[in-house]
Amino acid sequence: MRDRVAELAALRRSVLDGPDERATAAQRAKGKLTVRERIDLLLDEGSFTEVEPFRRHRSTGFGMEAKRPYTDGVVTGWGTVNGRTVFVYAHDFRIFGGALGEAHAAKIHKIMDMAMAAGAPLVSLNDGAGARIQEGVSALAGYGGIFQRNTRASGVIPQISVMLGPCAGGAAYSPALTDFVFMVRETSQMFITGPDVVKAVTGEEISQNGLGGADVHSSTSGVAHFAHADEQSCLEDVRYLLSLLPQNNREHPPSVPVDDPPDRRCDALTDLVPLDGGTPYDMRRVIEEIVDDGEYVEVHERWAGNLLCVLTRLGGQVVGIVANQPQSMAGVLDIDTSEKGARFVQMCDAFNIPLVTLLDVPGFLPGVDQEHNGIIRRGAKLLYAYCNATVPRVSLILRKAYGGAYIVMDSRSIGADLTFAWPGNEIAVMGAEGAANVIFRRQIAQSDDPDATRAEMVEAYRAELMHPFYAAERGLVDDVIDPAATREVLIRSLTMLADKHAELPSRKHGNPPQ
DSSP: OHHHHHHHHHHHHHHHHOSOHHHHHHHHHTTOOOHHHHHHHHSOTTOOEEEOTTOOOOOOSTTGGGOOOGGGGEEEEEEEETTEEEEEEEEOTTTGGGOBOHHHHHHHHHHHHHHHHHTOOEEEEEOOOSBOGGGTHHHHHHHHHHHHHHHHHTTTSOEEEEEOSEEEGGGGHHHHHSSEEEEETTTOEEESSOHHHHHHHHOOOOOHHHHHBHHHHHHTSOOOSEEESSHHHHHHHHHHHHHTSOSSTTSOOOOOOOSSOTTOOOTTHHHHSOSSTTSOOOHHHHHHHHSGGGOEEEETTTSSTTEEEEEEEETTEEEEEEEEOTTTGGGOBOHHHHHHHHHHHHHHHHTTOOEEEEEEEOOBOOSHHHHHTTHHHHHHHHHHHHHHOOSOEEEEEEEEEEHHHHHHTTOGGGTOSEEEEOTTOEEESSOHHHHHHHHTHHHHHHOSSHHHHHHHHHHHHHHHHOSTTHHHHTTSSSEEOOGGGHHHHHHHHHHHTTTOOOOOOSOSOOOOOO
16 A cells, blocks of 8 residues: 555646646746645645546547647646645646547536536636547537536626636637636637637738737636736736635635725715816726725726726725716716627626615717617617616715616616715706707797897706706605715615515526627
8 A cells, every 4th residue: 555655646746747847847937836836825825626637638639649648738626725625726737738629628627517516716827739639529518518507607606817828719608708807918819710710711911829818808808807017916916816806606705804984984985076177187086985995896997987897995895986077088888888788787796796876977989880880789788787776776976967878877767776876966857058059949040139049048957957856755766975984975875775585587697688
């Protein structure tokens, strides 16, 4: 037995050491860490338990029978992040370029099933060259099993994809099915067809990073939620994100004690937001003033910047904030912001994260391009997501809230539990200038001084229908509050709603707009 134990120890050492030094040197030359270095950065020290480290493929032909390395190019197992269980699988690019084969896929399927059974988050560290061509259709079937499990786990356990190398072809659909996608600049790329195929089909010449790099997917396509300069900072932020998420959809996100008083006055807010609805300001400064210690994580920071989606804490409790950003396109809603907001609202609702909506929205973006590209169906996605959400929902109107955008942004009429407004709020079908031009068009046209008449009608409309207490008088706003009391009001409201219970009608599933 002692000899067998010694043999086991030697074999385990060879598995941990991985392939030869040349493969490791090639990995480092690309600015990439090894698979086990990545796992060590992600998980708490000494917490990783590996599953099937001695698994090897059984393929023959094309020289495969002579190359049967242990792990088969993917390391799977579980550990802890801040003391909470997390499952992980990580491609080892040094072995078959991290390409997926039958045994490789079986290991991933197993760890995904374990994560679902245990009710714990799943993190994938992606660095693979796609399907293993030598194994043919068996490799493709392996991807099908991953996609099916991604879909079954959606909204049940948090799924995070971390792109640390190439991800091409059908393999790119797995990250797209998960809740969050992280990418590292220069070393990670995602695309369905690579630059060579693009050039052959369309004649366009483009680099891998130009086609599917971190900056492209975090600012243009919206595929990636976060982009980082290096693997260390990327994995550190994955750990922080996990600290804001529950283990599964049956739990609430973890609460933490905070020194920031829940009744702290936010006097800076009184001067931070200009009363003039046309003057821009940075909504991030409003969020920083309200939330615990000014700390938050912005999701999709560089994509669709006229809407902010933030995970943060209020009174130690995790909340999701959706806020118009007047500093970008006046905070208008458009195609991209509708899809960005809808996805975020759905994620928060799936994982029991209360929603706070901060409104300062002039409406939906007009234009032929917007209409032809489906602003109706895409805007309906955000509307559907809010209407379908059963978590506590509190909205706050900071300044203007016009037209359909006001309704869509979690108004009382679509189910917000509580709606508050600041004293400078303007809630209306449209701005006073536009409304006066429509209602008093004839009077203005017949006037000896059209400009003076228009100004008079604008003020009359504003005084009659857009004064700060108009919506409150009709029960559409629960209270008009002092901006300095915003933090206290939000925390009191969310505390009251903490045990909210709401059920949707019995159905197999909804049919959301696409």
